[in-house]
Amino acid sequence: MGQPIQRIPRPAQGDQPGRGADRARLLERIAVGLAHEGKNPLHNMVLHLQLLSEKLASPGRQGGSPIEKHLGAMRDGIGRVDDLLRAFGEFAAPAHLPPDVAAAVRRAVQLFAYDIRRATVKVSRRGPPTLLAESTTAALGDLIAHAFLACLELARDGGNVDISLEPRGGAVVLDLRAEGGLGSREQAQPHLDAVRMLAPVAACELSIEIPDAGGAWLSLSFLNPR
């Protein structure tokens, strides 16, 4: 199942044609989702704040959740919004970040949370919290984002996307499997094309299997930096 290490290319230098436009489309999609997703914690915070103010205004009518719970939940909400904004900032300007495959996967799942919910796809993720690869951070982020979106489109309407990440010998291997759902290959195709375009830029050896019966398996292998 693993890929021979010697076949994994080194990171390419310079921009591929069309990368700028592709990145702009990705950022737009993330921004739209973020504008929606960020509102959920804000919405909850407003509800907590309203309850809190009503309880403080009429101490005789406390009842319901204790004050501390509202305060804790508001702190959590602030943390959620902060996480989202941080993830977006890192995705948009990744130059200063290390090429961490685990972090890129985490960001993709976080930034496409709205798409995941709209597509009614169940996403599961396994692997270490950090796993560096020999790659360029910007290309790595975009590559993983497209690979994830391709699986999301294929598993749309009730399917699953299973993501596993592990070091295997001298390589870092990321497997994405899409199963079930009623998604279409047509919707997934632009993302698969982008994955193929970005793989050499990100120093990734790519293997894509799309069975006729549906679903997909994308395997992305990177060199593990020594």
Add this chain to the structure above:
Amino acid sequence: MPKARILIVDDEESTRELFAELLQRWGYDVDQTGDGHAALKIAAESHPDVIVSDLVMPKLDGLALVRALREEQPDTPVVIITGKGTIDAAVEAVREGVFDFVEKPLDPARLKVILQRALEKKETLHEMHVLRRRLGQVDSGIGLVGSSPPMRRAMELVEKVAPSKASVVITGQSGTGKEMVARAIHQLSPRRDKPFIAINCSAIPATLIESEMFGHERGAFTGADQRRLGAWELADGGTLFLDEVGEIPIELQAKFLRVIEEERLRRLGGKSEIVVDVRVISATNRDLKEEIKRGGFREDLYFRLNVFHIGLAPLKERREDIPMLVQHFIDRFSRDAGKKLQGVSPQAMKLLTDYAWPGNIRELRNTLERAVILCGGGTIEAEHLPSELASGGGESAYLKLPYGLPLREIEKEYILATLVRLQKNKARTAQALGISEKTLYNKLYRYSGRTPRREDEGEEDVRSAGPAEIKVTGIG
């Protein structure tokens, strides 16, 4: 009063529970669920007054829930809460039948107002159903609407007198539905398949009334170039309704009496007598006994016409019928206009029930016909009603005139304004002004620059022609 019940649908448990706690604090009973399918089941079992749902949910999202509810529970308002606050999304939601569309993060004050409005709508729809059911019970196909004691009494009398051939006099203010009652008597009588001929005696010039009523032969008078059947003949076998019967010229009343007594008539210029079988129903808003005393109406004709009497109360004395009449007219006019109106808002209904309705049901009918035209859809609001309803009174409105106007002009302005206010009903205008209809006609002729006809000339009672209630305001 039971608490209103709200169903919250949101797949995010923490939001849902938080929301439930808030709404409970606001005094509502709350059910909650995490998906649309379960929401449908709960809605069918607990009949919530309002449903508040998130838009994006797995399985069945907010709009799909609205579509499903439209079939099952079309009267339950659904408020959608969404982070996707675009105009397109809102338009789509409203098109799907969503009551309102709230963007995240929520504005609690706005939500409070929306929930109150949604509950008002639910209440309005409920009342409308109740009214429709009651309408079905009281409007038994004869066009009479109402369940107040005066209306029930009138309906009882209609049902009692209808099967006979007895002449009926219907009295009541202008616009109280005298012709509707006459038609109801005809419809409930064995004559229902025969003609119902309605004649407004005040609308036919005195010179024409004889030929209109009795018909004429060719050449009977100048211009009679062919034979014409009169109203009596046209109503043969059926019912003749004589509206404003007090306006029949005294010199013709003997002829009317003879037809009623002998059931035969002779056309103008005719040689032979024609047998007719006509039931006569008359209506008047004048006191015929007073007219008899004045010599304007024959007593023997009065007794012939007034075998049975039905008095109709003015609308302001049977206000409890107004909601039912409102629903009746809205159903009728919205059907005619091809609109889907759900009724009137509580504020509009209050204006309608509080107003004095000097023009009675006719004025109410006209008001609602206008409101249906102005209302694009949904419910008729206060803004769709004439502004004078907001002043509440009808009879307490003022006429503003500038200082320095000659008395004759003041009289003219006042008479014309009263006429317009009373839907150009001359009989009621004369009554309101305390002058005879003849005097009113003479004045109107004078204002129009035309010469009154000879028969219109008569006494002019100017004692009470002056304005009873004029608010004179300065203009300079």
